[in-house]
Amino acid sequence: xxxxxxxAASDAAARPRIVLGVETSCDETAxxxxxxxxxxxxxxxxSQDEEHAPYGGVVPExxxxxxxxxxxxxxxxVMDEAGMALGDVDAIAATAGPGLIGxxxxxxxxxxxxxxxxxxxxxxxxxxxxxxxxPRLADDELEFPYLLLLVSGGHCQILNVEGVGEYxxxxxxxxxxxxxxxxxxxxxxxxxYPGGPAxxxxxxxxxxxxxxxxxxxxxxxxxxxxxxxxKSAVLRAHESGxxxxxxxxxxxxxxxxxxxxxxxxxxxxxxxxxxxxxVAGGVAANNAVRSALxxxxxxxxxxxxxxxxALCTDNAAMIAWAGCERLAADPSFAGxxxxxxxxxxxxxDSEAExxxxxxxxx
Numbered sequence: 001x002x003x004x005x006x007x008a009a010s011d012a013a014a015r016p017r018i019v020l021g022v023e024t025s026c027d028e029t030a031x032x033x034x035x036x037x038x039x040x041x042x043x044x045x046x047s048q049d050e051e052h053a054p055y056g057g058v059v060p061e062x063x064x065x066x067x068x069x070x071x072x073x074x075x076x077x078v079m080d081e082a083g084m085a086l087g088d089v090d091a092i093a094a095t096a097g098p099g100l101i102g103x104x105x106x107x108x109x110x111x112x113x114x115x116x117x118x119x120x121x122x123x124x125x126x127x128x129x130x131x132x133x134x135p136r137l138a139d140d141e142l143e144f145p146y147l148l149l150l151v152s153g154g155h156c157q158i159l160n161v162e163g164v165g166e167y168x169x170x171x172x173x174x175x176x177x178x179x180x181x182x183x184x185x186x187x188x189x190x191x192x193y194p195g196g197p198a199x200x201x202x203x204x205x206x207x208x209x210x211x212x213x214x215x216x217x218x219x220x221x222x223x224x225x226x227x228x229x230x231k232s233a234v235l236r237a238h239e240s241g242x243x244x245x246x247x248x249x250x251x252x253x254x255x256x257x258x259x260x261x262x263x264x265x266x267x268x269x270x271x272x273x274x275x276x277x278x279v280a281g282g283v284a285a286n287n288a289v290r291s292a293l294x295x296x297x298x299x300x301x302x303x304x305x306x307x308x309x310a311l312c313t314d315n316a317a318m319i320a321w322a323g324c325e326r327l328a329a330d331p332s333f334a335g336x337x338x339x340x341x342x343x344x345x346x347x348x349d350s351e352a353e354x355x356x357x358x359x360x361x362x
Contacts, residue, residue, distance in 0.1 A: 017090040017327060020078075020114070021320025022071070024107030025099025025127045026153070027051075027058045029070040030316035031078045033089065036324040038137055040317050042081040044074045049194060056187045064102030071110055086118045091335065093323030096124035097343030098154070104342040112338050121335025123323040127314075128348045131280040132161055133325050134318035135307045142305050147274040149264060149293065152281030153179030153196075156225045158267045159348065161278070164329040169349035170267045174357035175228035178256055179283050184231050185252050188238050189245045199249045200286050206250030211243050213255040218262045223270070224355055225263055230255055257292045264293070268300055276303040285312040 016037040023030040032043035048066045052058050079086065094111030097104055108124065115122040131150055136142050144166075148159045156177045160168040176184075179196060186195025191202060213233045216226035234252050237243050243251075264277070277297040283289060284306055297304035311318055327333060 017324065018084075018088065019123070019320040019323040019327070020086075020089045020092045021125075021316040021318075021323060022075075022092070022094040022107045022111050023127070023130070023314055023316040023319045024067040024071065024103045025095045025097070026103065026314055027063045027066075028314040029067045029074060030314065030319075031071070031074045032316035032320050033078055033082050033084065034137070034317050034320035034324060036328060038140060038321075040137075041084075042078045043315070043317050044078050045315055046070045046074060053193045056193050057183060058100070060100045060102055063100055064106055067103050067106040071106060075110075075114075086114060086120075089118070089120060091115075091121040091123050091323055091327060092118075093123035093125050093319050095127045095130065095319055096336075096340060097127065097346040099127055099344065101342055101344040104344070108340075108342050115335070116338060121333075122338060122340070123326060124336040124340045125319050125322045125326075126346050126348060127319075128155060128157075128346070129165075129167075130318035130322045132159065132167065132348065133164070133322050134280055134311045135278050135305045136325070137317065137321040138307050138311060139305055142276060142278070142303075145274060146276040146278045146305070147264075147267065147271070147302075149260065149277070149279045149284075150281050151178050151260070151279065151283040151289075153177060153183065153283075155281065156227070157348075158223070158264065160271065160274075164325045167348040169347070169352040170271065171223040171225065171263055172352075172355060173225040173227065174355055175226050176231065178225070178227055178260070179281070181227040181231050181252075181256065182283065185234050185249065188235050189248060196282060196286065199253060200288065202246050203250040203253045203288070204246075206244065206246030206248070208250040208254035210247035211237050211251035213237065213251050215255050215258050215262070218259055221266075223263065223266055225259060226357075227256070227259070230259075253286075253288055257289055260289065261292055261296050264296060274302060276305050278305045280307060280312065282313045285309045 016035040027048040029046040033041040145162045156173040158171040183195035191198035294304040
């Protein structure tokens with residue numbers, strides 16, 4: 001990658017700003033170029049499914065090594081596809097947390113080197129903020145504020161998204177995230193990794209009412225989520241030998257959806273009206289989840305917004321877009337310091353009260 005192209009200086013003032021995004025928080029290595037005009041110029045996502053499949057889940061050390069091997073060639077490929085040089089971009093955004101610390105460090109250190117070499121601003125992006133703002137990349141009519149269900153392998157939260165950098169957490173999980181519960185259910189049923197899509201496919205052939213599974217915290221006045229008990233119930237149902245795997249998958253998915261809807265209904269009853277219900281994160285790719293949330297939104301006279309499937313799972317376009325949002329929100333922002341540290345935990349709402357159980361992590 002050359003440091004600049006001959007036309008960079010003359011064209012910079014006439015075009016929308018372009019941000020190079022890097023995402024390495026878990027097991028996807030991703031790079032993207034995105035403009036503030038909501039155009040994805042080029043992107044690459046390299047999955048590590050084959051590396052982690054033998055273990056039934058992500059192994060942090062393996063993930064970090066894979067990021068280190070794949071990232072540089074992907075950066076080269078994205079710049080070549082866009083026909084650009086590093087000097088043509090206006091800023092370099094990278095996930096700085098939360099996530100598996102080894103992988104986060106690979107991406108952040110690489111972004112720091114590029115920013116230093118090209119004399120460009122570094123934008124250290126919260127991975128959760130990338131998810132929270134990703135629906136606005138695909139929907140130019142989505143305005144603040146909106147009610148967000150952020151649901152993924154590591155997080156399950158309800159947030160009031162008031163603006164860029166302005167997030168009020170209304171609920172979180174006190175133990176496990178729903179995406180983790182999907183993966184564990186897949187492992188129990190022998191479906192392999194990644195588990196979420198496999199459970200969804202199998203559930204299509206099952207009866208969602210066949211297996212009596214709990215709906216943790218459903219009906220509770222406590223606003224949060226809990227999925228550990230549901231996972232344990234799936235294991236007991238499987239070990240009993242009394243139920244078909246497809247019925248277990250369908251019943252698990254139905255129980256999870258009912259928990260999501262119930263918790264969102266409670267959040268809506270305790271908040272001022274929102275114009276839109278938005279879902280983001282890896283579990284947002286589940287069609288049954290989307291359908292249930294769309295019905296909930298219609299029931300409450302709200303728009304329902306979900307990003308395209310490609311923007312639900314971890315990707316660099318959302319990180320680059322979060323960088324675009326930050327630059328637009330504060331035109332005087334000159335970038336983050338190059339000595340900023342990677343963070344394994346980084347809550348969107350730092351003022352949120354701690355909750356019982358593992359929810360303190362979120």
